[in-house]
Amino acid sequence: MTTAEEILIDPALERVRTGIEAFDDLVMGGLPRGRTTIVGGTPGSGKTVFATQFLAHGITVLDEPGVFVTFEESPVEIEVNMASFGWDIRRWREMNKLVFVDASPRDHDQMVVGNFDLSGLLTRVLHAARNAAAKRIVLDSVTQLFDHFVAEQTSVRRELLRIATALKRDGLTVLMTAERNSEYGEISRHRIEEFVADNVVILRNALDRERRRRTIEVLKMRGSRHVEGEVPITLVVKQGIVAVPLSSLRLEQQSSTKRVTSGNPELDRMCGGGFFRDSITLVSGATGTGKTLLVTNFLAGGAAAGERALLVGYEESRGQIFRNARGWGVDFEAMEADGRLKVVCIYPEAQNLPDHLLMIRELIEEFKPDRIAIDSLSALERIAPETGFREFLISLTSFIKKHEIAGLCTATNKSLVGGQSASEQHISTLTDSIILLRYIQEGDFMHRGIMVLKMRGSEHDKQIRRFTIDGTGMHLGQPFDGAPDVFGDSAASWREER
Amino acid sequence: MSVSHRSNPEANGLLRLYVAGDGPGARRALASRLRIVEELAGGIEIQVVDVVADPDEAERAGILATPTLSDESTIPPRRLIGDISNIAQVLDYFGYRKKDSGYDHS
Numbered sequence: 001m002t003t004a005e006e007i008l009i010d011p012a013l014e015r016v017r018t019g020i021e022a023f024d025d026l027v028m029g030g031l032p033r034g035r036t037t038i039v040g041g042t043p044g045s046g047k048t049v050f051a052t053q054f055l056a057h058g059i060t061v062l063d064e065p066g067v068f069v070t071f072e073e074s075p076v077e078i079e080v081n082m083a084s085f086g087w088d089i090r091r092w093r094e095m096n097k098l099v100f101v102d103a104s105p106r107d108h109d110q111m112v113v114g115n116f117d118l119s120g121l122l123t124r125v126l127h128a129a130r131n132a133a134a135k136r137i138v139l140d141s142v143t144q145l146f147d148h149f150v151a152e153q154t155s156v157r158r159e160l161l162r163i164a165t166a167l168k169r170d171g172l173t174v175l176m177t178a179e180r181n182s183e184y185g186e187i188s189r190h191r192i193e194e195f196v197a198d199n200v201v202i203l204r205n206a207l208d209r210e211r212r213r214r215t216i217e218v219l220k221m222r223g224s225r226h227v228e229g230e231v232p233i234t235l236v237v238k239q240g241i242v243a244v245p246l247s248s249l250r251l252e253q254q255s256s257t258k259r260v261t262s263g264n265p266e267l268d269r270m271c272g273g274g275f276f277r278d279s280i281t282l283v284s285g286a287t288g289t290g291k292t293l294l295v296t297n298f299l300a301g302g303a304a305a306g307e308r309a310l311l312v313g314y315e316e317s318r319g320q321i322f323r324n325a326r327g328w329g330v331d332f333e334a335m336e337a338d339g340r341l342k343v344v345c346i347y348p349e350a351q352n353l354p355d356h357l358l359m360i361r362e363l364i365e366e367f368k369p370d371r372i373a374i375d376s377l378s379a380l381e382r383i384a385p386e387t388g389f390r391e392f393l394i395s396l397t398s399f400i401k402k403h404e405i406a407g408l409c410t411a412t413n414k415s416l417v418g419g420q421s422a423s424e425q426h427i428s429t430l431t432d433s434i435i436l437l438r439y440i441q442e443g444d445f446m447h448r449g450i451m452v453l454k455m456r457g458s459e460h461d462k463q464i465r466r467f468t469i470d471g472t473g474m475h476l477g478q479p480f481d482g483a484p485d486v487f488g489d490s491a492a493s494w495r496e497e498r
Numbered sequence: 499m500s501v502s503h504r505s506n507p508e509a510n511g512l513l514r515l516y517v518a519g520d521g522p523g524a525r526r527a528l529a530s531r532l533r534i535v536e537e538l539a540g541g542i543e544i545q546v547v548d549v550v551a552d553p554d555e556a557e558r559a560g561i562l563a564t565p566t567l568s569d570e571s572t573i574p575p576r577r578l579i580g581d582i583s584n585i586a587q588v589l590d591y592f593g594y595r596k597k598d599s600g601y602d603h604s
Contacts, residue, residue: 106560114580116566145562
């Protein structure tokens with residue numbers, strides 16, 4: 001479709017922020033003002049939430065009133081359904097910041113003969129927009145309009161285009177929702193996007209390994225750039241849609257040279273003086289090698305230095321974690337009572353990965369810790385679709401670093417000696433430091449060994465050191481003689497990494 | 499479509515005709531309105547609502563399309579959208595009996 005408009009591409013289209021923060025980043029700041037955007041999705045994909053949030057942000061933040069043209073639910077139903085997101089639609093209506101055009105199905109008999117137009121709808125919509133001095137307008141969903149005039153598809157297409165053109169002429173930014181039949185089929189029923197849309201956004205709610213995976217994708221932005229690909233989203237009470245983007249994250253974290261203690265002076269020495277303030281360290285090892293002990297030391301060392309420490313546990317209950325700590329001479333109860341420690345335990349299966357990410361982000365924003373431990377990433381990986389886990393890790397690590405927090409994550413090896421876990425593969429390039437804990441056989445004895453495999457921006461001890469665990473914690477001993485194989489058969493990729 | 503919804507087909511009825519402005523479509527509909535009223539010789543009244551002049555009324559009645567001829571006295575309301583020039587069809591749809599049954603409109 002070549003139109004005059006396509007030739008007149010405005011290099012600096014003014015942007016209308018949707019209030020879905022990460023989504024606005026995907027579309028370079030928001031939806032282009034005075035354009036028409038189609039938001040397509042299957043039933044239950046969050047179209048109405050997206051549309052309402054777009055209006056809500058305009059009304060509550062930017063003082064841009066809106067019009068909601070509803071073809072499906074009645075205004076009262078929308079009021080009720082959207083209340084859980086914290087949107088006080090009734091008040092906005094009373095303040096004339098939001099005006100509804102109620103085109104929801106009404107009970108009447110109808111017969112269509114010959115030609116008609118939708119001037120009734122158009123004048124109602126324009127009247128409402130002028131009434132409220134609206135800047136934003138939502139039509140939800142236009143598919144219903146087609147269903148209302150089921151035998152007159154050509155007329156509806158013509159009229160919808162006429163309505164879109166009239167709204168644009170009035171400078172309104174238009175958001176139309178459209179139904180889709182399947183997650184990966186045609187863009188919308190009636191191919192609405194082909195004749196009326198400047199921009200196309202797709203919301204998906206796909207089943208992936210028995211779990212719902214919600215995503216948003218910007219398919220087309222006429223005359224401007226956008227970030228491509230699906231980005232995970234989640235629906236959050238009191239907020240609405242929250243996108244959890246990967247590609248729009250900027251590498252803006254500054255690197256600190258300030259060191260913090262790992263909680264173990266000997267390990268600090270191995271790392272060349274401790275962990276960096278805004279770095280992520282991965283501790284990898286088989287079960288029983290001492291990962292949780294390192295976590296405990298890390299938290300206790302922070303608290304002792306006057307820092308605030310946050311633990312997000314995915315493997316053990318609070319009771320177990322506190323008992324373990326006591327067994328190594330660390331009193332978590334006292335630390336929590338002092339407000340220096342917060343321990344949050346949750347089953348990985350309790351929620352989806354994007355929700356876990358949001359939970360951690362909220363915890364960080366509330367508690368404002370100086371250090372955070374996550375035990376373990378492997379447990380989280382159980383619930384994750386593959387692509388989702390990498391996105392999760394990138395988002396998480398960049399969020400932690402942005403807040404200049406020292407992070408410690410654990411990953412569990414499936415095999416007891418050597419080997420690497422999938423989370424290691426994902427995270428090895430994302431973390432600044434990697435510490436390996438391994439069972440190492442020497443003659444008839446099984447020892448524990450620790451080594452600092454990678455320490456970004458710092459010298460570190462390259463030796464594999466023996467260590468023992470007793471009632472007072474971890475004790476480092478002499479290096480191993482000879483060269484034990486700490487990698488098992490999958491050594492090649494790790495060595496390349498180095 | 500020929501079933502009457504009117505409790506008393508002999509009584510005077512009230513219909514509303516929703517048009518938009520004074521374009522060709524509206525003018526055709528208004529001309530048809532006059533013929534219908536004539537046909538029933540005062541047995542029917544058709545109020546004209548210009549949705550452009552009175553969008554609030556269009557909102558109240560939930561009008562999407564024009565022209566729409568509507569009988570809001572029945573439950574549910576009956577609406578005929580589009581071309582209302584076929585008077586026999588219109589009267590039949592709304593359940594009116596012609597005064598002069600010998601006249602053929604088709």
